[in-house]
Amino acid sequence: MSLITVTHIRNFIPRKRERYPASKNGIFIVSKGRISFNLPDGSEASLQAGDFTLYNSSQLKDITINTEYGEFSATYLDFDLSIFQTFMNQFGDFELNQQPDEHIKFNKTDIEIHQLKELILSLANSSTQNNYALTQLSLGLLSLMVEQYPALLLTIAQASNLTVTQKVIHYIDHNIENSISLDTLARYMRMSPATLKRRLSAEDLSFSNLLKIKRIAHAATLLRASNKSITQIAYESGFKSAAHFSTAFKAYHGQTPKDFRALIEKNRRKRIKS
Incomplete structure (x- = not known):
């Protein structure tokens, strides 16, 4: 790394x-x-x-x-x-x-x-x-x-000096392309999975939801800043398939990755013309 x-x-x-x-x-x-x-x-x-x-x-x-x-x-x-x-x-x-x-x-x-x-x-x-x-x-x-x-x-x-949540986010961001489980994260944090779940819950967070949101955010950045295919972005963001990625992305952003990228490009062209 x-x-x-x-x-x-x-x-x-x-x-x-x-x-x-x-x-x-x-x-x-x-x-x-x-x-x-x-x-x-x-x-x-x-x-x-x-x-x-x-x-x-x-x-x-x-x-x-x-x-x-x-x-x-x-x-x-x-x-x-x-x-x-x-x-x-x-x-x-x-x-x-x-x-x-x-x-x-x-x-x-x-x-x-x-x-x-x-x-x-x-x-x-x-x-x-x-x-x-x-x-x-x-x-x-x-x-x-x-x-x-x-x-x-x-x-x-x-x-x-990072809080528990910040350390979790830091770990996810640096391993976003990989498979991340609660157990592997807990070992990194040097605490039991149950303790980690309890610490996140105290801040109204769940591991699975946090991981999904961070993967979608990473994918959105790649859609904005790169010409990589949607399938490649799906895998580089840790999703198991392009279909799974598209479903999760639309549920969060209200549009498919393809439509999201098209809107970004449309807005970019407007700024250039203006």
Whole structure:
């Protein structure tokens, strides 16, 4: 499994918020255009072309893309949870109470940090990732960032601490193509299946419903962002057949995968014409 996932964004398609989103953490890099968002304290922050930041997706709200000066493009470097946990382990029971005064961002003037970020991006884009090298380089990057802005330690700590539900979502997202059972998930969580069911039930969740919704959400993303066939998307999202996928998708979205994709394409063409 890759410890760093690279996602390139070349346009912005507003869509309904995912029901059970996984918190994504890592580096967000803006190549073109400008993006603004609200922080947990209500303040607004922004990034423009050339800026990059350490981010926790659960903390960003009301995202707005500005294409006044041309198209928008950006890149996510999503770090696996283990990278943040390994980094935080060196601090033991270190008390985190320093809040950043403002949103912290970097650019090319932060020479060492920028160069290390570019090296990580290059290696993460390789068809054969070297997870050991990526982990060590990522730990070095986080160290340089925290050395310059100690308040970033709080962001990293928040990224490394997940609730039971968030850990379940994290596991499903990273194994979405595979067969996932309550037993295998319970072993990963280091608890009995009965305890896991009880913990999820306390948050009004069921394992089977959560798994189905996450598979449908993953499939919807592939329908929007790829040209893969509906059958291929069904299997890559963990469904046993295209027919089963189509039935489950229509029950949730009110339309078949084929109609869903056609509507996305129709809306895309409207935006281009306008």
